[in-house]
Amino acid sequence: MSLNHIPSPGDPGSRLLDGPALWPAQAHTPTVLGRQLVIDRGEGSYIFTDDGRRLFDGTAGLWHANIGHSNPELAEVAFDQMRRLETYHIFARFTNDKALALGERLAEISPIDRSKVILNSGGSDAIEVACKLARRHWQREGRASKKVILSREFAYHGLHAYGTSIAGLDFNREGYGTDSLVPETARVSFNDPEQVAAVVAEIGPENIAAIVTEPVQGTGGVNPPVPGYLEAIQKICRENDILLLLDEVITGFGRLGTMFAAERYGIEPDMVIFAKGITSGYAPLGGVLVSPQVWEPFYIDSPDTPVFRHGATYAGHATAAAVALRHLEILERDQLIPRVKELETLLRTEFDKLARQNVAVTDVRVAGLLGGITLAGHLKAEQVCDDLIELGYVARPLRGNTIQVSPPFIISDQELTLFVTAIDQAITERENR
Known part of the structure; x- marks a missing residue:
């Protein structure tokens, strides 16, 4: 659609103009409207959409929900x-x-x-x-x-x-x-x-x-x-x-x-x-x-x-x-900062295992409870992150075809292991399509 063309009500593009009044942040608007997840509550390391989905918040929002959501x-x-x-x-x-x-x-x-x-x-x-x-x-x-x-x-x-x-x-x-x-x-x-x-x-x-x-x-x-x-x-x-x-x-x-x-x-x-x-x-x-x-x-x-x-x-x-x-x-x-040191060790172990097992992973990086997974060029981090949502997990695509991992500090060892396992599954299933 031309930037100079304003769709009339009968045009296919008119649905975008009739969408929500809220302008999405950091978004190519046409590709997110109609696909947005409306988050209406959170609990600990999980967020819940208004259509009933429960998602593990693997990015702690935008890197910030360190002690989890809805702490009383x-x-x-x-x-x-x-x-x-x-x-x-x-x-x-x-x-x-x-x-x-x-x-x-x-x-x-x-x-x-x-x-x-x-x-x-x-x-x-x-x-x-x-x-x-x-x-x-x-x-x-x-x-x-x-x-x-x-x-x-x-x-x-x-x-x-x-x-x-x-x-x-x-x-x-x-x-x-x-x-x-x-x-x-x-x-x-x-x-x-x-x-x-x-x-x-x-x-x-x-x-x-x-x-x-x-x-x-x-x-x-x-x-x-x-x-x-x-x-x-x-x-x-x-x-x-x-x-x-x-x-x-x-x-x-x-x-x-x-x-x-x-x-x-x-x-x-x-x-x-x-x-x-x-x-x-x-x-x-x-x-x-x-x-x-x-x-x-x-x-x-x-x-x-x-x-x-x-x-x-x-x-x-x-x-x-x-x-x-x-x-x-x-x-x-709650000794959450020392806990991050423990989680760093586990995250590094799980990431190293992921890199060994999955040829589509070209690099992994860990510092504290921050992790980045770089994918081979034939896969798109955006698509893998979309697939992860269907598996019940939130991750975020970043520059360099990278998947961001930065969960809350309150994550359990088991939750962290399952999160990386889900990433492995999403990458493998996407590669095999």
């Missing part, structure tokens, strides 16, 4: 907080007790010593703030040329203006009339530190404000760092006065078996961007942990102290903060 403790704490105070903004002289308490708790567990905490509504918001703060830092330092933000091939950092601009997935930057909505951005290799150093030298460190990276790339195909890569990036940053921004929207709060991936890989970033796992998805919340090097100049007791103009209506939302505080208690009380 989080529902109750949200209810109690709303009855007391739904929220109050944290602009200027105002704040609220739950935002303050969450800030203190995050500073305690932060991989950055003496960090300050900027709160907002999610990962894309947090990326926007972190990139702006990186540039603001160097402007305040009087080094006005340091404006470029570097990011990696295949990176995903949300879809606000900065997230779109630093995306390493080209399709997320295309179609806006320019290579980058924010012009001062560039991409570096996702696995070759020598190429990163070459790009830094070419652009000039005097022009670069920050390098932003996911410790383990998520949407780009579940790509753990090659040995030494993150350490090399950190060294490049330190030697060239470039801020290191770690996007832990997916990896933060236990997904890799440590509270933050920075701990697992021994990285000392200047900022950590977080979201998703801080509330297990029970409330929209994200933010940035900021190092003293960056925040201290904004705290000096002087009329000349600059203001960093950040803030949103729901930054420090009291109910979201209350949910996050309880969620962090549950992670600790």
